[in-house]
Amino acid sequence: MLILKNARIIPELTEGYEGDRADIVVSDGIIQEIKSPGTAVTGEIIDLTGKTVIPGLIEGHLHLDLCGMNTFEENVQPDAYRAMRALKLAQDNLRNGYTTVRDLGDRNNIVISIAQAIDEGMVKGPTILPSGRIISPTEAGNDFFGSMYLEADSPDEFRKAVRTQYQAGAEWIKVMATGAVMNPGGVPGAAIIMEDELMEVCKTASLVDRPVSVHCHGSEGIKMAIRCGVKTVEHSTIMDDECIRMYKKTDKTYMIPTLSAPFAFVEFPELVPPFMTEKSKHVVDVLTEGMIAAREAGIKIGWGTDAGVYPGSHGNGIYEFRLRVKKIGFTPLETLIQATKNNSEIFGIDDKVGTIKEGKQADLVVFNDPPDQDIEALSSVFCVFRKGIMV
Numbered sequence: 001m002l003i004l005k006n007a008r009i010i011p012e013l014t015e016g017y018e019g020d021r022a023d024i025v026v027s028d029g030i031i032q033e034i035k036s037p038g039t040a041v042t043g044e045i046i047d048l049t050g051k052t053v054i055p056g057l058i059e060g061h062l063h064l065d066l067c068g069m070n071t072f073e074e075n076v077q078p079d080a081y082r083a084m085r086a087l088k089l090a091q092d093n094l095r096n097g098y099t100t101v102r103d104l105g106d107r108n109n110i111v112i113s114i115a116q117a118i119d120e121g122m123v124k125g126p127t128i129l130p131s132g133r134i135i136s137p138t139e140a141g142n143d144f145f146g147s148m149y150l151e152a153d154s155p156d157e158f159r160k161a162v163r164t165q166y167q168a169g170a171e172w173i174k175v176m177a178t179g180a181v182m183n184p185g186g187v188p189g190a191a192i193i194m195e196d197e198l199m200e201v202c203k204t205a206s207l208v209d210r211p212v213s214v215h216c217h218g219s220e221g222i223k224m225a226i227r228c229g230v231k232t233v234e235h236s237t238i239m240d241d242e243c244i245r246m247y248k249k250t251d252k253t254y255m256i257p258t259l260s261a262p263f264a265f266v267e268f269p270e271l272v273p274p275f276m277t278e279k280s281k282h283v284v285d286v287l288t289e290g291m292i293a294a295r296e297a298g299i300k301i302g303w304g305t306d307a308g309v310y311p312g313s314h315g316n317g318i319y320e321f322r323l324r325v326k327k328i329g330f331t332p333l334e335t336l337i338q339a340t341k342n343n344s345e346i347f348g349i350d351d352k353v354g355t356i357k358e359g360k361q362a363d364l365v366v367f368n369d370p371p372d373q374d375i376e377a378l379s380s381v382f383c384v385f386r387k388g389i390m391v
């Protein structure tokens with residue numbers, strides 16, 4: 001029995017308890033009780049007076065098999081070497097408070113195996129929700145990423161590809177719907193998938209109970225994704241008024257914007273090839289506009305960073321929080337809700353994680369300073385618990 005004594009908790013991130021101070025009783029990896037401060041007495045006590053505890057952060061979009069180097073060099077590194085590096089990056093994320101991460105694309109499905117090894121307790125790491133390889137129409141620039149893309153070019157081929165990824169152990173089915181910023185050939189806004197192909201993906205994935213995540217920068221692609229019943233729209237960069245209205249209306253499809261990558265490409269051009277910076281300049285402006293419109297419309301928004309796409313992006317989640325606060329106008333607390341409660345509900349894992357609640361998994365992050373008051377406090381991690389074990 002572990003007692004986190006006299007912790008400051010945040011009511012918006014806590015369920016079934018009134019108040020902002022509590023003793024949290026943990027055993028068998030589960031939050032057993034949330035009690036009035038000072039009332040839990042038996043067990044191993046960690047005094048958290050003056051510290052703030054929040055539910056484990058959920059990184060909704062990263063790539064553990066990318067570390068921001070030249071992808072042609074990465075592509076020829078052996079799977080075993082990249083798997084070791086990906087595990088290390090996963091552990092770095094965990095130490096920063098990300099107890100769950102969703103990985104949306106690797107080469108040769110290596111992250112699916114890492115997720116399994118962590119699940120089995122063979123190695124330490126965060127809970128990983130992996131997609132494995134990304135299913136994509138044949139598209140200029142796919143070869144930039146070696147074996148990351150599984151190409152398909154008709155409804156039948158997409159059906160086969162979804163089943164192939166399901167068979168490989170994918171928790172999510174990741175599909176490319178529009179051009180990418182990182183591929184030298186792609187036009188970010190243009191749709192590259194046909195609606196009958198994406199519809200077939202969603203039908204096949206629902207048969208095997210796997211949610212679909214779609215890479216999508218442009219408004220036509222976003223509308224298609226919502227019509228087809230995709231679960232998450234990644235990036236959701238170029239949104240017109242109709243996109244905002246459709247998001248507002250649906251309870252099936254949610255946006256996981258990733259501001260970090262395009263903003264970093266513009267702010268730190270030395271990190272990436274010149275074509276990425278060029279493509280990103282326009283992207284940054286329209287993304288900011290669309291996000292402000294989404295905030296004003298009160299749309300439920302998830303949280304992700306696309307970590308892996310530039311050097312130093314893993315473990316730099318604070319950059320995404322800062323952008324959402326400074327550029328879009330969210331309060332620090334609203335961004336914390338996006339990265340915990342919202343992501344858990346959107347990903348369908350809110351029965352286990354996402355808030356501090358009796359009966360949920362004891363995935364908790366303790367900060368010296370209160371991150372709901374100043375987002376910079378996210379760099380003051382005191383300790384992290386995953387399934388009740390201190391990391």
Ligand SMILES: [Zn+2]
Nearest residue numbers: 061063104306
């Ligand atoms: Zn990505």
